[in-house]
Amino acid sequence: MGLTDLAAQIREGLNGKSFDGSLKFxxxxxxxxxxxxxxxxxxxxxxxCTIRLSQDNLVKLLGGKLNPMTGVMMGKLKVSGDMGVAMGLGKLLAR
Known part of the structure; x- marks a missing residue:
């Protein structure tokens, strides 16, 4: 699955939800x-805010198989910029 497909899935998931700020994977x-x-x-x-991670870990993060806090502690993802925006993402990803 490529990033274009992932972006389409995220767009669907964002439908009807509000997200303050901007974030880059x-x-x-x-x-x-x-x-x-x-x-x-x-x-x-x-x-x-920017979250640096591998495409594989992005798939896991979006699929709920990688906890964001665990990912940061294990060095699987690195967050820079506005942490508040990153925290807002956690609410969006919650199912």
């Missing part, structure tokens, strides 16, 4: 997914 050479303005895209831009 930076998967290095695989590309980025940017959450901003109530949608998700693969167009890179500056964001309030």
């Amino acid at each position: 930076d998967c290095g050479d695989d590309g980025v997914i940017v959450l901003a303005d109530g949608s998700a895209s693969t167009d890179d831009r500056d964001t309030d």
